[in-house]
Amino acid sequence: MSTNRFKTTSDEALYLQVKNTLIDRIQSGDWKANTLIPTEKELIKEFGVSRTTIRQAVTILVQNGLLEKKQGRGTVVKPHQLVGNLGQLKGFAEEVMERGQVPRSKLLRAEFRTNLYHESDMLQVAQDSPILLVERIRFADDTPVALERSCWPESIGQLLMKHDLNEAKFYEILENDEIYLTKAHERIAAMNATIDEADLLAIRPGEALLEMTRLSYGLQDYPMEYTKTKYRSDQYHYHIELKR
The missing domain is CATH 1.10.10.10 (Winged helix-like DNA-binding domain superfamily/Winged helix DNA-binding domain)
Known part of the structure; x- marks a missing residue:
């Protein structure tokens, strides 16, 4: 220069x-x-x-x-902090790529369960109906940003299980199969990281996390996704536009 x-x-x-x-x-x-x-x-x-x-x-x-x-x-x-927009329905991978970073996942667990009673209620399926439970660590570049626990009805779960869930972008997979999410309800809460969560996210136990609970709907307002994601508060925040 x-x-x-x-x-x-x-x-x-x-x-x-x-x-x-x-x-x-x-x-x-x-x-x-x-x-x-x-x-x-x-x-x-x-x-x-x-x-x-x-x-x-x-x-x-x-x-x-x-x-x-x-x-x-x-x-x-310092790593760029991810910004979630409460007015748009996006997946983690989409948010990361919009920041010019590379999304990555590490699969912790993927299995069909019949004893997830709260999740069954949220997804409006029978109590004994299998639900796919997927737990992953989500990364932006090489920085662990979030712990994701997502639940899907059996029909959606069977589709997702055909893919490598370490790399899978769930919303992209669904849209490629002409399955579209149309809206979602979200709840945000603050909490502290447990010892296990801190170990997975490379932070100290007790550090602040943002927990986002999302219930997503498809056509005819049919529940399709119930996900809880715990974000490192030093790596993620929400943007809300208010008008009057």
Whole structure:
């Protein structure tokens, strides 16, 4: 990069010009999540500005949650936080890809059960009717973001079980089979991670989680999906647009 890029004659302060350039590198993917950014000395040489200017720019990005200082290592790029929109029915994989990240799953369990009485009520199936239970860890790039526990009626479950559930995008599979979800009801609650949940999500026990419970419907308002997803609160938040 040319050192002429940052001009003292600009209406914008030098540290803000540097800050905006660093943001561009993060958002474009030039600087990947969890990787070290160049040292102060390297940035000073590249940009042709003072140490104070570099420190001001980096400090702002640390305060804004884009960068994180690691003792003994340097400054790293923080993973992007996922944003869920309460007005749209999307799957986890869709949300991750919209952020420019790669969705991935690790299957913990997939089995048909006949003793899931609450789930049977929610899905409006007979108490002894088999329900597919799928439990997965959901990742954005290589960061574990959520624990997902989804339940499906037997007919849908048989379709899903034909696929590799480590990689499966459930909504995409259904739509490819001309099965469409039309709406969903969601409930959001706050809770703390248990020891087992913390171990799976690579966090400390007791850290805050967001639990999203979703009941999705197909045509004729037929319940098709009952899912509880527990998100790391440092990796996920919801966006709600309110109008008056």
